[in-house]
Amino acid sequence: MTATPDQGLPTGLAGAGQPAFLSRFRLRGAVWLAVPAVLVLLVALAYPLAIVVLRSFTDPAPGLDNYVWFFQSAVNRAVLQRTFVVAAWVTVVSLICAYPYAYAMTIVGKNLRLALILCVLVPFWLSGVVRTLAWVILLQDSGVINSFLRGVGLPPVKLIRTLPGVVIGMTQVLLPFMILPIYTVMKGIDTRLLQAARSLGAKPWRAFVQIYMPLSLPGVYAGCIIVFILSLGFYITPALLGGPRSILLSSLVQNQVLSLLNWGRGGAMGVVLLVATFVLLAIAAPLMRQKHSATRREA
Amino acid sequence: MKKLARAFALTMTCALALPAFAQDKPVAGEVKEGSLKGKTLTFVSYGGIYQDGQAAALQEFVEKSGATLLNDGPTEIAKLKAQVDSGNVTWDVVDTADLPPYVHCGTLFQKLDFSKLDVSKIPPGQVGECSVPAMNYGVVLMYKNDTYKDNPPKNWQDFFDTEKFPGVRAIDGSGDPTGSLLEQAFKAAGGDPKAMTTDDIEKAIQKLRDLGPDTIYWKTGAESQQLAESGEADMIMMWTGRAMTAVKNGAQYTPVWQDWLVVMDQITIPVGVKDTDASYALINAYLGKRSQEILTEKTSYTPINTDAKPQVDEVTTSFLTSTPERIAQGYQQNIPFWVKNFDLAAEQWSALLSGN
Numbered sequence: 001m002t003a004t005p006d007q008g009l010p011t012g013l014a015g016a017g018q019p020a021f022l023s024r025f026r027l028r029g030a031v032w033l034a035v036p037a038v039l040v041l042l043v044a045l046a047y048p049l050a051i052v053v054l055r056s057f058t059d060p061a062p063g064l065d066n067y068v069w070f071f072q073s074a075v076n077r078a079v080l081q082r083t084f085v086v087a088a089w090v091t092v093v094s095l096i097c098a099y100p101y102a103y104a105m106t107i108v109g110k111n112l113r114l115a116l117i118l119c120v121l122v123p124f125w126l127s128g129v130v131r132t133l134a135w136v137i138l139l140q141d142s143g144v145i146n147s148f149l150r151g152v153g154l155p156p157v158k159l160i161r162t163l164p165g166v167v168i169g170m171t172q173v174l175l176p177f178m179i180l181p182i183y184t185v186m187k188g189i190d191t192r193l194l195q196a197a198r199s200l201g202a203k204p205w206r207a208f209v210q211i212y213m214p215l216s217l218p219g220v221y222a223g224c225i226i227v228f229i230l231s232l233g234f235y236i237t238p239a240l241l242g243g244p245r246s247i248l249l250s251s252l253v254q255n256q257v258l259s260l261l262n263w264g265r266g267g268a269m270g271v272v273l274l275v276a277t278f279v280l281l282a283i284a285a286p287l288m289r290q291k292h293s294a295t296r297r298e299a
Numbered sequence: 300m301k302k303l304a305r306a307f308a309l310t311m312t313c314a315l316a317l318p319a320f321a322q323d324k325p326v327a328g329e330v331k332e333g334s335l336k337g338k339t340l341t342f343v344s345y346g347g348i349y350q351d352g353q354a355a356a357l358q359e360f361v362e363k364s365g366a367t368l369l370n371d372g373p374t375e376i377a378k379l380k381a382q383v384d385s386g387n388v389t390w391d392v393v394d395t396a397d398l399p400p401y402v403h404c405g406t407l408f409q410k411l412d413f414s415k416l417d418v419s420k421i422p423p424g425q426v427g428e429c430s431v432p433a434m435n436y437g438v439v440l441m442y443k444n445d446t447y448k449d450n451p452p453k454n455w456q457d458f459f460d461t462e463k464f465p466g467v468r469a470i471d472g473s474g475d476p477t478g479s480l481l482e483q484a485f486k487a488a489g490g491d492p493k494a495m496t497t498d499d500i501e502k503a504i505q506k507l508r509d510l511g512p513d514t515i516y517w518k519t520g521a522e523s524q525q526l527a528e529s530g531e532a533d534m535i536m537m538w539t540g541r542a543m544t545a546v547k548n549g550a551q552y553t554p555v556w557q558d559w560l561v562v563m564d565q566i567t568i569p570v571g572v573k574d575t576d577a578s579y580a581l582i583n584a585y586l587g588k589r590s591q592e593i594l595t596e597k598t599s600y601t602p603i604n605t606d607a608k609p610q611v612d613e614v615t616t617s618f619l620t621s622t623p624e625r626i627a628q629g630y631q632q633n634i635p636f637w638v639k640n641f642d643l644a645a646e647q648w649s650a651l652l653s654g655n
Contacts, residue, residue, distance in 0.1 A: 075653050078653070078655055079653050136522075136525070140529060142529050161515060243514075243515065244514075244653060246654070252653060255645070255649050258375055258377045259376070259474055259645060261376060261377060261380055263377075
């Protein structure tokens with residue numbers, strides 16, 4: 001953990017030259033600061049998760065039946081794959097939209113920046129269902145977009161109940177989770193480095209690609225991971241904007257748990273999704289670290 | 300003299316008690332004054348104007364019996380199962396979809412004691428071992444007037460005939476498969492629904508799959524209504540309540556009443572409720588003539604007391620399913636078959652709805 005105990009205390013108390021026992025005491029005190037959060041996580045996350053995992057192996061009978069069922073069903077395999085593909089698309093599209101936006105937030109004046117931040121935050125205050133229903137009105141065959149296309153003599157496009165439609169809707173919901181981490185990192189980048197690069201003869205474009213972009217990567221990684229993981233669990237948006245060919249795994253879990261009362265199977269599906277996510281992250285994490293440190297050296 | 304008086308008093312008491320005993324046979328809609336004072340009952344349904352209407356229908360029961368009525372929802376069988384499994388049932392009367400009381404009869408829902416309910420005014424064939432109907436409605440085929448003009452579809456066979464009747468179909472994908480629709484699909488595939496076997500379920504599902512990738516599976520009643528009001532689909536399978544609201548809002552669609560699919564919603568008592576008799580009293584009041592009239596006036600759903608004469612407008616009347624003509628046109632699914640094959644049908648339905 002990078003957090004130090006000093007961060008939780010008034011600055012007057014922090015500082016060098018204090019007796020060793022005091023800092024030890026403070027360290028122990030700092031651990032207590034985490035207790036409420038840890039308790040909440042234990043009760044609201046770890047305990048239910050443990051039950052889900054347990055049930056996936058015991059309900060209705062002990063053994064691996066639920067997992068055998070999951071992987072034997074072509075429907076489950078196809079939907080699992082689709083879930084990851086959609087999450088990847090949403091991550092890519094969000095990144096393409098968020099990166100320039102976050103950059104713009106760092107270079108504009110104070111008022112405009114405030115307006116841009118507001119644009120990012122407003123969606124947080126609206127329910128996802130409301131926003132998704134708004135997308136239904138925009139995307140449907142007789143909707144705003146297609147009426148416009150017809151009006152200017154272009155052929156209508158099929159948007160609602162397609163995978164691109166779902167990706168559009170999910171991207172809009174998740175965009176803030178991409179913009180904010182990138183912006184936070186970009187804000188901390190010392191722009192004098194760019195000036196230095198320019199003074200050493202780098203063209204603006206090159207200075208941006210070789211200096212600025214590598215420095216902004218931690219924000220990009222953080223945003224990508226958050227958006228990707230949140231995408232995997234999406235339920236309402238694919239249900240409303242998607243057709244049968246864009247249903248994600250969460251809908252199948254819902255069906256097993258709420259309608260068929262096969263809690264063991266629902267649990268197994270959740271565990272498969274969780275493990276698959278961990279595996280992907282485990283593969284991606286070293287790659288990111290490696291690439292990141294490499295670019296550091298170059299920079 | 301004293302003895303005589305006592306004997307007389309005893310006789311009188313018996314004489315007075317006799318009619319009281321006779322009155323113990325419940326009458327739909329009636330409840331004893333103050334009989335549930337201090338008791339709290341939780342009624343669970345699907346929210347929205349439907350549950351508001353049910354609460355209004357139960358208002359008199361609340362006032363007379365002295366019970367406090369809490370409304371909760373929406374009904375989720377999984378939540379009920381959790382309550383029953385943990386032995387802490389807080390839902391006293393639960394409104395459910397059609398099949399669950401049959402699938403979970405005796406395990407999640409109590410087998411009903413019909414000496415405590417007056418079911419004499421319920422339309423025939425609607426009382427189950429573990430449930431009474433909550434109301435009646437239907438699923439109708441609504442077609443878009445513009446698309447079909449002089450040659451409209453006349454029944455579900457036309458719904459499944461994409462050659463003679465091209466156009467986008469919208470189907471109820473809000474939850475469990477609708478057994479009666481699958482039976483109609485099987486009929487369209489050339490089968491006899493009455494002789495349907497387990498293997499035929501796949502054939503019926505295939506008929507739906509053959510409608511093509513443009514087919515819309517709506518997820519909520521509101522969505523189906525929105526599809527009609529925006530003219531997105533050419534034929535829509537719709538609940539009568541939503542169909543009526545869409546027409547009132549100006550949707551240019553016409554219902555096909557031949558073989559409309561009969562749906563009810565069920566009223567049940569979960570296993571393990573704290574005061575079973577109080578639950579019975581609530582249901583018995585709910586089944587009353589006046590309660591059912593109020594329910595229909597507030598929700599436009601069809602009452603399940605045959606004496607009820609609700610005061611509703613013309614459009615609402617045209618969508619009520621209790622007239623002799625409508626009763627003759629209705630199509631009732633084979634409940635025992637779908638109860639027996641619930642898991643299999645749900646599994647294949649889920650595959651259809653995930654694009655496979």
